[in-house]
Amino acid sequence: MTYSITLIAGDGIGPEVTSAAREVLDASGVDLEWQDAPAGLGALESGGDPLPEATVAAVRAADATLKGPTTTPSGKGFRSINVALRQKLTLYANFRPARSLPGIETRFNDVDLIVIRENTEGLYSGLEHTVVEGVVESLRIITAKASERIARFAFQTAQRQNRKRVTCVHKANILKLSDGLFLDSCRKVAQEFPDVEFEDCIVDAAAMKLVSNPHQFDVLVMENLFGDILSDLTSGLVGGLGVTPSANVGDGMAVFEAVHGSAPDIAGQGIANPTALILSGVLMLRYLGEKEAADRVETAIRSVLATGDVLTGDLGGKATTREYTDAVLAQIA
Ligand code: NAI
Numbered sequence: 001m002t003y004s005i006t007l008i009a010g011d012g013i014g015p016e017v018t019s020a021a022r023e024v025l026d027a028s029g030v031d032l033e034w035q036d037a038p039a040g041l042g043a044l045e046s047g048g049d050p051l052p053e054a055t056v057a058a059v060r061a062a063d064a065t066l067k068g069p070t071t072t073p074s075g076k077g078f079r080s081i082n083v084a085l086r087q088k089l090t091l092y093a094n095f096r097p098a099r100s101l102p103g104i105e106t107r108f109n110d111v112d113l114i115v116i117r118e119n120t121e122g123l124y125s126g127l128e129h130t131v132v133e134g135v136v137e138s139l140r141i142i143t144a145k146a147s148e149r150i151a152r153f154a155f156q157t158a159q160r161q162n163r164k165r166v167t168c169v170h171k172a173n174i175l176k177l178s179d180g181l182f183l184d185s186c187r188k189v190a191q192e193f194p195d196v197e198f199e200d201c202i203v204d205a206a207a208m209k210l211v212s213n214p215h216q217f218d219v220l221v222m223e224n225l226f227g228d229i230l231s232d233l234t235s236g237l238v239g240g241l242g243v244t245p246s247a248n249v250g251d252g253m254a255v256f257e258a259v260h261g262s263a264p265d266i267a268g269q270g271i272a273n274p275t276a277l278i279l280s281g282v283l284m285l286r287y288l289g290e291k292e293a294a295d296r297v298e299t300a301i302r303s304v305l306a307t308g309d310v311l312t313g314d315l316g317g318k319a320t321t322r323e324y325t326d327a328v329l330a331q332i333a
């Protein structure tokens, strides 16, 4: 089986970490046919469009897409490529596992949970207007359709991964209508999955519980803004930006990327940590059904981190991207 993969190298450290990830994924034994597609500041400067239609079409057509970070300049009327891609392709589910890694010192050493964030509505619908001078209104859109869709995605994820529980995170005590609808939608979908436990938790309490005892959680599902915030919190629980993978999933389409940005401060120096993007590639292999290859790559990463003598600067080491990638490749061979 050959899979067609669209590769968006992106900006800053993007080309460095995507090429490392590509090499490692190729070594996993799965047959991947890569197609490069431009997006980001580089695409804007060379072709006048930060997200060319041909790139959107390539993402749609591919079995999966691996994406490096893209730079979003502030101001200038330049929309985030990520938000644009998610909306154009209805990549409605943002999937972010947080699993402790060996050799990375954090407050807890055995975290293993997944944050699932609704990607298409909530406060990110972009519906804002000035009512009168000095008063701005932002609309927070919650629909039964999108809420049930993300809830079903969460329960299916729990079922596929043999996880016990789904927790709906919300603020329905205050946002009675909007989050009331989100919570009701989760409750309704829960009935289709009697073998998975269901509970709900108010978002502020969830934040407190996540930092004091994250082990009580398994799969968490929430609307857009809460998911944006809490998924960064859970990244922090397991070592931060350099090691956190993610996926944006729609119907028959998925884009896998690290959660970090283009890191302009270290771009071009060959010292970026490719771990987060390689682990995003591991999620991609699992999505494609290539479980063994995924396990092989993940085990290789964990063993290099556990040994701890070939680490990039962000993890306290001195290794270059090349040296770290070679260490991972040596573990796969
Ligand atoms: P950033 O994640 O690029 O960098 C924050 C800090 O973490 C920097 O000191 C950077 O050197 C370090 N860092 C990040 N990834 C690293 C890695 N793999 N290895 C070693 N060190 C790493 O966040 P920042 O500076 O806020 O954003 C820079 C640009 O990236 C902005 O234009 C932003 O819009 C964009 N961005 C893009 C994202 C995406 O495409 N998914 C996500 C987040 C930001």
Ligand code: MG
Pocket (backbone or CB within 6 Å): 228, 229, 232
């Ligand atoms: Mg965020």
